[in-house]
Amino acid sequence: MANAFIPKGQKALIVGAGTAGMSSGITLSQLGVEVDLIDINPHWGALGAGITITGPTLRALKHLGVYDEVAAQAYVGEGIQVCDTQGNPLRTLPTPMPPEEGIGSSGGIMRPAVHAIIENKARALGLDIRLGLTVSALDQDEDGVDVTFSDGSRGRYDFVIGADGVFSGVRGLIFPDAPKPEYTGQSAWRLFVERPPEVERRTYFLGGPAKVGLTPVSDTHMYMFLLERTPKVFLKDEELAAELAKKLVGYGGIIQRLADALDKASLINFRPLEAFVLPSPWYKGRVLLIGDASHPTTPQLASGAGMGIEDALVLAEELARSESIEETYARFMGRRIGRCRLVTECSMELGRLEQARAPVESQTAVVERALARLAEPI
Numbered sequence: 001m002a003n004a005f006i007p008k009g010q011k012a013l014i015v016g017a018g019t020a021g022m023s024s025g026i027t028l029s030q031l032g033v034e035v036d037l038i039d040i041n042p043h044w045g046a047l048g049a050g051i052t053i054t055g056p057t058l059r060a061l062k063h064l065g066v067y068d069e070v071a072a073q074a075y076v077g078e079g080i081q082v083c084d085t086q087g088n089p090l091r092t093l094p095t096p097m098p099p100e101e102g103i104g105s106s107g108g109i110m111r112p113a114v115h116a117i118i119e120n121k122a123r124a125l126g127l128d129i130r131l132g133l134t135v136s137a138l139d140q141d142e143d144g145v146d147v148t149f150s151d152g153s154r155g156r157y158d159f160v161i162g163a164d165g166v167f168s169g170v171r172g173l174i175f176p177d178a179p180k181p182e183y184t185g186q187s188a189w190r191l192f193v194e195r196p197p198e199v200e201r202r203t204y205f206l207g208g209p210a211k212v213g214l215t216p217v218s219d220t221h222m223y224m225f226l227l228e229r230t231p232k233v234f235l236k237d238e239e240l241a242a243e244l245a246k247k248l249v250g251y252g253g254i255i256q257r258l259a260d261a262l263d264k265a266s267l268i269n270f271r272p273l274e275a276f277v278l279p280s281p282w283y284k285g286r287v288l289l290i291g292d293a294s295h296p297t298t299p300q301l302a303s304g305a306g307m308g309i310e311d312a313l314v315l316a317e318e319l320a321r322s323e324s325i326e327e328t329y330a331r332f333m334g335r336r337i338g339r340c341r342l343v344t345e346c347s348m349e350l351g352r353l354e355q356a357r358a359p360v361e362s363q364t365a366v367v368e369r370a371l372a373r374l375a376e377p378i
Contacts, residue, residue: 024290144156194221314332
């Protein structure tokens, strides 16, 4: 039977120009789809925090065509060093990745750097990103979607992709009764600092009142993260250094040195962690949710960005081989739901173990199990 659905010439709207949205713009444009990409933020750009990039995320970046650019600006290596609270090494966790991929299996990069790399790829393909704009209404029929934009203008598209994050407006339009993001009971701290030579790879410091770790993001810099159980609070910028120093009392080695150096000029990011589980399917008619709009995750497995890029790759693959947008979305769900649920469920499990101060072996076992599964083909 001849393929009755030809991606070339189709017109798509992508709402949200973060990692998942831009990646989807790239993969769909490469199929010949005409893409409009919008973002609600008029001052669009990534925040300055560092992020961890796992082997599967590096593989997704390779398939997207930007691995070399990322590797040139990032830290890329292998394994995760596990230490006690005083910095004494306990073991090295493997970060598996098939050798034929020809990439590292663990890494870190500044979010603005990876954002700029993907943006440059998108713009090289001719993608226009319209800022300060979102959607206010979606009206579907059998052949397409009529979109009303927040500025009052209108457009018609063959399909729409909602990649607008945890607080997705598109999700609210197609699933008004969907679960809302809820506080997980943990908050995350990040401290951006220079990287000393002794930090050779990603490192966990386990066994204390919080989960603490280091992630190199380049040859010269790294960030320290701390995940803690706490009531949901919001702190003023001038309070961050003193509060973080209190939470690092009792740690030794490099963590103690970082705590001793904290002052009001320290580059610190703090945020409560929120998540939800969206029942499947993640689409309604011709509108599909991807990335954090459909499967947000807490940072324990450092896989949120990678899952969004994988969504973009799989969507394009299924669009190219399907006979309708309905078949595309159904095939997409068949490939994505198990993998994304693995990330969200293992991340939540790790969060519970961390909050309960479970034995180090229990926590690392979940990480190893999840990373082994994620190393499997997308």
